[in-house]
Amino acid sequence: MSDLLLTLFIAVLLPYLAKLPLVVAMHRAGGYDNHYPRRQQASLTDFGQRCNAAHYNSFEALLVFATACIFVIAVGTVSQAMLVASWTFIVCRLGYLVCYWLDWATARSLIWLGSMAAAISIMLMALQQLN
Numbered sequence: 001m002s003d004l005l006l007t008l009f010i011a012v013l014l015p016y017l018a019k020l021p022l023v024v025a026m027h028r029a030g031g032y033d034n035h036y037p038r039r040q041q042a043s044l045t046d047f048g049q050r051c052n053a054a055h056y057n058s059f060e061a062l063l064v065f066a067t068a069c070i071f072v073i074a075v076g077t078v079s080q081a082m083l084v085a086s087w088t089f090i091v092c093r094l095g096y097l098v099c100y101w102l103d104w105a106t107a108r109s110l111i112w113l114g115s116m117a118a119a120i121s122i123m124l125m126a127l128q129q130l131n
Helices: 002-028 037-043 045-073 081-100 107-127
Strands: none
Touching: 002 037, 002 045, 002 081, 037 045, 037 107, 045 107, 081 107
């Protein structure tokens, strides 16, 4: 169970990792506007806009993965396959961020699909434990 919780902890940190290049883009766009950061983020283009989208998508993905972890915790049993899927989710999410930052749209979409498949497979494996 501790390995599963470690992946959940890493997943919680990913939106903040995704924020780092966004902060750089904001600085390049005239300095970080700490009074109205979301308005500044909305006005970013190209790299900055992709960084902003990656940041918000990281929160969206966290919700799905956290739900998968709750499923596992609820059934009380974590299998090796669940752990492999949880680490697959983390690796895919890191790859997703890199692809977003580098504007590799097709690879990003495929990696996103892989991360969602990993999270959903964790839920399905947990549900199978109930039978």
